[in-house]
Structures are given as C-alpha cells and as structure tokens.
Amino acid sequence: MMLCVIVPLWALLSITQQAPSQDTCVCEFENSETIFPHDKLSTAEDDASTCNSDVTPQQTLELEILLLGLKRRLPQLEADVSILEKEDDGDLYGVLSLRVAENELLEITQLFNRLNSTSLRYQRLTEGTTKQLEDLRAEMEEMAMFDTLQVVKRQQDNQRLRRDLDQCEHGLQPSIHPTRPPVRADCPHGHFMNVSGPRVYTAGEYPGSYMYGAWGRDPKPEVGKENWHWVVMLTSGNKFSNFVRRYTSLSSLIIGKSVPGNVQIHAANPTTNTIQGPNAVLYGEALYYNCYNQDAVCRFNLTAKTVTNLKLPKGTRYNSKSNFCHIDECYHFTDLDLLTDESGVWVVYTTPQNFGNLVLSKIEDGKALELGRTWRTSVYKQGVTNTFMVCGVLYATRYVDKTTEEIFYSFDTMTGVERFDIGVFINKMAPNIYSLNYSPADQMLHAYANANMVSYKVLFS
Template sequence: MLVYLLLLTVIATVEAQRVQGQQTSDSCLCKINSSIWTFPIFHFEEVTRQVQICEDNLNEFEEKMRNTNAELPMMEATLQNISARLKAFDYLHTSGLYSELHLRQLNQELEEIHQSVNETHMQNPNKETHNLLSELNKAKNDVQRMYRDDFFNLETMRKRLRELNNRAQSCKTMPNDFRSSCHQRTMTRISSPVVTKLNSISKSYISGSWGRDALLSSTEHYWEHCLVSDHRRGNTIRMYNSLEDFMANNYYKDVEIAPSYSHENAVQGSGTILYDNTVFYQCYDTAKICSFNITTQATKRVELAGAGIDNKFPFCYYSCRDWTDIDLEADQNGVWVIYATDENHGNIVVSRLEPVSLNITHTWKTRLFKRSVTSTFMVCGVLYATRFVNTYKEEVFYAFDTTTGHEINTLSLPFEKVSAGIANLNYNPVDGKLYLYNDAYLLAYDTFF
C-alpha cells in the first residue's frame, strides 16, 4: 500500500491539509474532511455588498450626468441672459481709463469750460465768475503736471471738472426771473392722493403720463398719454378742457402726434410733458427730443448728444421700467430733460431746453446713478428723485439745485401709491401738484415747501 500525500490549499484559511490515501487498482482513495472546504459566505456577502454599492454609485452618477445634460441648455440660457443684462454696464469698465488719450479729452473739456466761464465773465463780471476762472486756471496747471509727471488720477479730476462745470452753468445768462421766481427752494411734504382714477383707455396700459399744461399763464388743459404698443410707443394724446371732464372721461379730444406708432415723430417712452400747448417727448427710436405744437401741428427735433437710449439708462431701483431713458419735465422756469450718458458714468444729466427753439441752453451733471432711482421731477430749477419703499409707498430722497450746483442726499418725503410701478411723475407749477402715472392708475398730490 502506497501512501500519498495530497496537499490541498484552502482559500478561506490559506492553510495546507495533509491527507493519507490508499491505492486501489488504478485509483487513489482519500478520505477528506469537507469542513475545510466550507464556502466563505461572509466574504462573498461583503464582496456582493461592495459590488452593489459600486453599482448604485454608478447608477447615481449616470443619473447626474443625464440631469446635467438636461440642465446645460438652461444654464447656457441663464448665462446668456446675465451677459445681456450686464452689457448695460459695459460703460463702467475702466480699462484704459488712465491713458494719455483720456487726459487729452479731459484737457479739451477743461478748455471748453474755461472759455464758457470767460465769456460769462466778460458779459457780467462778478465774484463767482472770478473765483471760477481762478479755479479753472489751477485745474489746467494740475493737468499739465499730470502730463509732466505721467501720474494720472482722472477720476478725481473728472469729479472736480463736473463741479466746476455745474457752477459755470449756473453762472450763465438766464432769464431775469430764473432765480427770483422761486423763493421757497426745497419741498418739505407731499399729501395723500387728491385724485385717483384708472386711465381712460385700458387697465392693461401700464405706461404713460398725464397732467396739466405746465405754462403758468395757460388755461385749464388736462392731458393723458398712454403707451399702447408694447408699453413703448404712442402717437396720440388725449386732451380735456377741465378736471371735471377728465374725471368723467367726457368731452375729450384725441390729438394725433404722428401718423403711426413707428413714425420717426412717434413717442417713445413715458417721459412726456405738455408745456404751452406743446407736447415734449423722446422721438421714436432715437436720442432726439421732439416738440409737437397742438395748435400749428408742427414738429421740431433736436439731438440729445450722448444720451443713452433703448433701456441703457432707464429708471430702475426696485425693478426697471422699460423705455424711461429720457424724461421731459417742466416747472416755473421752462422745460427740462433728464437723462444719463456714458461720459457721466450713467449718472443723471439735467439740461434746460428753450421751449420755442428747442435749443439746449444749460447742462448740469450730477453724481446720482440713474438706475438707482424710480422717477424724477423738477420744481423751481431743483431736480428731485424718488426711490421704491414698498408696493404702496414711494420716497423722495434726493435733490439737486441747478442754481447752486449743490446736492442734497438727506431728504425723506414719503408718499402713497396704489401699485408698485411708476411710469411718470411730473410737477405742475400752475396748481403746485405732482401728477403720477402709477401703472394704469392716475394720481395727483398737493405739495408743500
């Protein structure tokens, strides 16, 4: 009998088992204890669990990939939307701001202001014009020092020139009653609404303007203008001969300003005003001011150089009101236009219009960012600005006096409204009221000084 050693390796225990065998014929018979061959069930279950976790993770990853692929178009659309919204702020990019080219432009602007003040001083010499000339000469020396030392600080110099320019504008020759007609300078309170009604056309027309002829000697003419094409365009103004007719929507006359909404003389935006039976407004799709004389049916146009249009500088604060880049206003002193320019970094610019010739006679530059306010109006040569408080309250928070060039940032004059959005707010010097186009509602307020 031959004894063979059979070496078996057991995976589970990594141990060798020696087993005796007996040869029978051509076979070798061995008696083996099968317990050493027990299947490693615990190890198998652990491996199975790990495989299941891996499979679950893989499925989760595949699901995330599918969701990501589905979300990518939405993310791309959102990015494009953000890019489009940020495009309006391209003018804030200061790349190359301190270049020699900008310094030459600054020097040219300084020369223009100096020439203007010098002409004013020659016509009407006084202490203010003398001081201005001295400060301008000093500013010119500072600019020359920038050239020499190659040290540019244009932002500080621009601010300095803006203040000098505003003082120069205030020194220009103006009508004799420009300063004397308004002895009470700053508004102190606004009443609750004394008039509240829907516009006479449709509640869906949320943009427009309304009021009373702002010429001090004018008769009692009330007007209403609704933007009826995409809240952007209009070509008709509705006229009333009394407040009673206006409130009752009776005996009105629709006057056609332009043949169609897309005509070059059609109205764009809600910044319309009526002064001396003449409608002043932004001409359609251009940076021009139009005046339409209701009596003669004649239209005049003038370029508003540098003005941002097509929602570049609308009134915003809480939410932007489209097509409010250019705002026409009127007060005791005549007609004003309020807008913003790239050159003034999107801050409000105020220009005075000669109503008959439509020439721009004076221009002031403020430090108030136009997109940070909801509306503006003029009283006695003072620009007032409002901001959103909540759906039913607005607040006058800012004033800029064109007579002195001074800004007031500490005002707090709240007033009520019936809806969140403001399309137009204008002051009337005849009755001392503010007229508000509040979405589709028309409101009026008494003012106190």
Template sequence: MRALFVVLKPLCFLALLGYCPSATIRPKEGWQVYSSAQDADGRCICTVVAPEQNLCSRDAKSRQLRQLLEKIQNMSQSIEVLNLRTQRDFQYVMKMESQMKGLRSKFRQIESNRRTLLTKNFQELKGKMNELQPLIPVLEQYKTDATLISQFKEEIRNLSLVLTAIQEEIGAYDYEELQQRVLSLEGRLRNCMNKLTCGKLMKITGPITVKTSGTRFGAWMTDPQASPKNNKVWYMDSYTNNKIVREYKSVSDFVAGVESRTYNLPFHWAGTNHVVYNGSLYYNKYQSNIIVRYSFESGRVMTQRALESAGFHNVYPYTWGGFSDIDLMADELGLWAIYATNQNAGNIVISQLDPLTIQVLNSWNTEYSKRNAGESFMICGTLYITNSHLTGAKVYYSYSTKTSTYEYMDIPIHNQYFHMSMLDYNARDRALYGWNNGHQVLFNVTLFHIIKTDDES
C-alpha cells in the same frame, strides 16, 4: 389742486394763525404782520402784511350786511309780486262789493213786499249768488296776501334796525369802503403768493385718485403755462408703440371720458416722461435721443433736436425700464431734460432747454445713477429724485441748479397702487401728476419759503 399755502382764506384765516416772530418782513408803520402758513416745525412758510385794525370781525359784519341786503332785495321783489297780485285781486273785490250791494238791494225789495215774491225773483237771486261763489277764494287769498305784506313790513323794520346797528359798529366804513379794504388786502395776499413761486420741498401728501384707466404705464398732464381758464388735459397711454394723444377740455371731462380732440403724432414716443409746455408737447422720439416739439395749435412738428450723448432705448432708464431714458419736465424756471450719458458714468445730467429751439442752455452733472432712480421731478430749479418706483418709495436725493450742490433727503411718497411709471410737477397747480399702475393720481406738495421784502430783494 393747490398746495397748503395756496388755500389761503383772506382776512380771517390770517388772524387765526397769528403773529410769526421769525418773519423777516419789516412792516410799514400802522400795520401788523400775520403768518399765513407754517410748516410742521412751526417755521413760517408765507408772511402776509395786514391792516392793524381787526378787519376779520369787520369782514364778518360785512358778510352779514351783504346777506341782509340780499334778503331785503329778495323781500322787496316778493312784495312787488304781492302788490301786483293784490291789485289784481282788488279789482275782483271791487266787483264783489258792487254785486253785494245789488244783493242787499234785492233783499230789501223782498223784505218790503213778501207777497210779491215770485219764482222770477228767486231765480235772479240764485244767479247773483252763483256769480259771487268764485270770488270767495279770491277774497280769502287777498286777505292772506294782505297779512303777508304786513309781516314783510314788520320784518323789514326789524332788519333796518339790525343794519343800522351794524353800520354803527363798522363806524366810518360803509360797505363799499370796507369792500375796497378787503380787495386791497387780497391784493397784498396775491403779492405774497407771487413771492411763493419757489421754495424747498418739505412734504408730499396724497395721492388723490382722479381716474383709473389705460394700461399699467402712461402719462397725463396739463399745461403749466396755460391761462387759468384753460384746464385742458392730455392723455398718452403706454410707453411705446403709440402715437395717439387724447385731449380733454377739463379734468371733469377727463374723468367722464369726454374727449374733445385726438392727435396722431408723426412719430411714436418712448417712455412716459413727456410734458406739455406753452401749447406744445415735448416728447422723446422712439429709438432715438431726439426730442420732438409738437404744436397742438398747428398740429405739426415745430422742432426736433438730438440731445447729444444722451442714452436712449433702455440704456439709462429709471428702475422700472420702459424706455424712460429721457425725462422731459417743466417747472417755475422753464423746460428741462433729465437723462444720463457715458461721459457722466451713467449718472443723471440736468439740462435746461430753450422751449422754442430745444437747444441746451446749460447743464449740470450729478453723482446719482440714473438706473437707481425711481422717478424724478423739478421744482424751482431743483431736481428731486425718488429711490424706487415701488412701495416704500421716498424722495431720497435733490440737486440744486442754483447752487450746484446736492443733499440727501427722506420725504415719503405714498405709492398707493405699487408701481409708479410717471411723476411730474406742475408749477401752475403746484401738484405732482402721477401714473400709478393704471391710476391717474395727484399729490399735494408743501414747500418751505424764505420771503424777502422788496427793499431786501
């Protein structure tokens, strides 16, 4: 799933949105600025630099040109087949012509001397006719194929005229050159998207129900660090008394229930707030504040470390309980742990972790009670907290680790199935994964971005 600003259609989509006067990019000479996405208030979310010539119409012509070229190629193949068939049929026609000449000669003999007409002649004539009978349908097919070839030739002539007109309209750009211009623009789009790695949460839409399975509580996830071709899904049912992780090769396999592998963890997990990051599963060991790093590749625990002072075993859970004291998550900036301590009066502590050693790199103390939080997730180094796990929940509070500041928010989140026991952001998919009362769901997020040029960064 991709957020709104990810679903960008090169070229024509840009022109539809038009020029965004609030953009901060200073375009190079000979180029225009187009807005590729805006938020509900009309503010620019993404800015893309595009050629000043209207390549949208050219792109449409290029698409038409490509379709015509494909059509001509298909026609050429059809003509080739017809030619082979007509060559074969022509041999039959030649044979038929020879036999017709023989019949004509026989008829002349009969006409010249009717008195000598005997039974033998009739039998011979009948045999000749029988030989000719199967060739009549072949002759008919030959005539049909000849007509088709004629029609094809006429259509190719018409297409050639259209192609010539398109080439004249495109001007100096041939199709290959135009395609390179398109690829260049797509490269600029990708560069723009690279600038969109971080932003402020503006809206949550959905959910999309992917599957209904398992108990009321659980977790499912993909690896935000995986390659685009790796779409494995991991599934962990229940919040305790379980050590089985189910792996699926893709979301479609997950929906179909086609498992590719299962893992039997060495320790039971606590809660539902696990995360897969760069090929490893990070989870809270049951009845402890120990974080376990389990490698799927090696099938063994690589690291385990206690999160100092972190409450566990329903001391500081989310509002729904379920041993959800320690919430592990990942975003664009790395791996995080969300928990509460006595030293911070039961309020949420944010710690960034080293993915290999699970050592705390840095920590931030918030003033939001962990027990009053429904769920939370990190986007671009900012923690977003919902005020409930039930119907009517909304993102109520956020804390930025970049500025060490907080703000109150009011972003609704549709709790379709009335009980949310897991909510995690996936930076690769730019979506929220949720476990909503035995339903595995996805939420789309809209982020607001301020883009700087390379000169300004």
C-alpha cells in the same frame, strides 16, 4: 253608601303614589367641542418669553461696537504703515514704528476673532429662534381654531384698522424732517417741504388698459384752456404712442369724456417722431417727449401739428439702455425724462462720460429748440425710479416698497448743492410710478401708476 265612595278614592290614591313622578327629568350631556389645550398655550407663552430674553437690543449693540472699533483702528493702522514706509532714519525709529504697527495689527486681529465668534453665535441663535418662531406660529394658528366666536380675529382686524388710520392721519409728515435748504429767490412758493396724500386717483377713460403713460396740466396754457388736462397713453406694446388726448376739465378726465379728443402726431404707431416711453410733458401747447428710436427730444406743436427735434449730446443713452429701475424691475424706455417747472422744460438723461449718473439740461424754447446749460450729478440713474423739477431744483425718487416711494435726492441748479437726505415719502396707490411730473399751474405732482392717474399736492413752507 258613603263607604262605597271612600274605597275607590283610596284605591285611586294608592295607584297614583306608585306611578313615577312626572316632575323628574334626566338628561345626558355630551360636549362635542374639543377641549382647549391650556398646556400648549402655557408652553407657547414660555417659548415666547424665552425668545424675548434671548434676542435683545444689547446684542446688536455689541456687534456695532466691534464694527466701530474696526472702523477706527483700520485707518490708523494704514496711516502708521504709511509713515513706516516713508521713514529712513537708519533703522532707529523704523523699528519702533514697526513695533507699534505690530501691536495695532494684533489688536485688530483680536477684534476680528471676537467679531467672527460673536457673528457665529448670533447666527446659531438666529437659526434656533427662527425655528422656535415657526413652531410658535403653527401652534397659534392651531389654537386660533378654538376662537369660534372670532373674538381674537376681530381684535386683530381692529388693530390693523387703527394702524392704517394712524398712518393715514400722520402720512403728511416725513419720517425725518429734512434740513431746510436756503430760500431760492426765484421760487414764489417757499421751501419744498412735503407731499400730501393722493388728491386725485382715477382709472380714467380706459381702466386697466394702458399700463404706461403720463398726464397733467399745461403750466403755460393758452387763454381759455387753463383747466384743461392731457393724457398720453402708450398704446403700442406699452412702449409707443402717436397722440395726446385732451380733456376740458379734471371732471371730464375722471368720467372719461374727452370733447377735444385726440391730437394725432402721425397716423402710424410707431414711426418717425412719434412718442417713445412714458416721460412726456405738455408746456405752452406743445408736447415734449423722447422721439421714437432717437437720442433726441421732440416738440410737437398741438396747434400747428408740426414736430421740432433737439439732438442730445453724443453718447446719450436711448432705446431702453439706461432706464429708471429698482431692485425688482426697470421701467422700459425711460432713458429720457422730460420735466417742467416754473421756468420751462428740462430733460434728464445719461451719458458714458458721466458714468451713467443723471445729467440735467435746460431746454431753451424759441423758434428752434436748443440745449441750454447742463449739470452733471452724482446720483446713478438706475438707482432712481423718477425725477421731477420744482423751482429749479431736481428731485429724484426711489422705490421703498409696493405702497411707498421716497423722494431722497435733490440737486439745486442755482448753487450746485446735492443732497441725499430729503426723506419725503409718497403714499402710492399702485406698486410702480411710471412717470412723475410737477405742474406749477396747480403745484401738483402728477403720477401715472399702473394705468391709474394719481396726483399729490406739493407742500411748501
């Protein structure tokens, strides 16, 4: 009986040992990802190192030395030739002077030959380096596809963010600190030093609708209207307008709630004495602007609804013949620029007599408009994008790029001193600033830029 039980257990054990083990697992692994091209990365690193060694600051310095040599030698040669032409000493010293001039001319010729050969060598180097950089860029873009987790992309985004934050943090400082001008006795604020980052940035009541216009605060408001703001929008072809729109506060302007509404100059637009161009200003409850189709300033009294005209000197350019410009664009109908500061209203324009350079005149504002003292500057109007006045000093801006405008020039009406080294930069919120004006009511620069209203705080020392 016991034997019968043992035999089946043995048989069962034999069968179990012959069966395949359930603990053994065989898997086939196939990598579907493309193998990273380490050889290409190594080649790219070698090419980048070669570019760094081929293009050095010393090469630029070599060109500068050659150009400086020419700059110094040419005036000396001109002076020696001038002496030679004036000498009359029986050919004794004339021969010696001629020999000196010949030696100098030979040295200048050698400098020119070196400059030409150096320039050609650098030109070939530039062409070769450009081709290398293009190839490197293509290879790096191809290898960027292996960054499936986007680690490199996020590092680049972080670098850009850090750069933008750094620019924002240090944006209040000019790249080059300007030399301080003498303190003006009639300026209560001190030295004009800089411009802050944007304090106000709004599309207003009609976002994106009117590209050209102007806005700001009245420097000489009526009682009870100290916080009022005004806007002029060029509603006809971005060229003309027939009204000024008013807001009881900055908040009302931002949210687009105009309780006073429009103050209309004329029912038609455009017509006689309506607004032409974006460079209008409000001062003492009166709007000053370029009269439609005239070389004249109009003053529209917002209370009496009357218009007074001031004819500008004969030959004044108007009807978009002498605009503010930069290399890519001119701002149409900006022949006249009306400005305000602590002392009143000014006008900037051009005449053939001043060869297209800026002319500045004070507007004497009495019962009748009169043109007061006039100053002629040496800055060309079409090399300027905007002007504004602060404490009797005219400032001019120029276009740097889509994000930056530079205040580069000033003219002091008290001393007559011109400066081209101001070096204060404005961070733009839109590519083009079509009007720019300073209001002493709040020491703000009010800019109208591509249908947006932006303001900047003027910083004094």
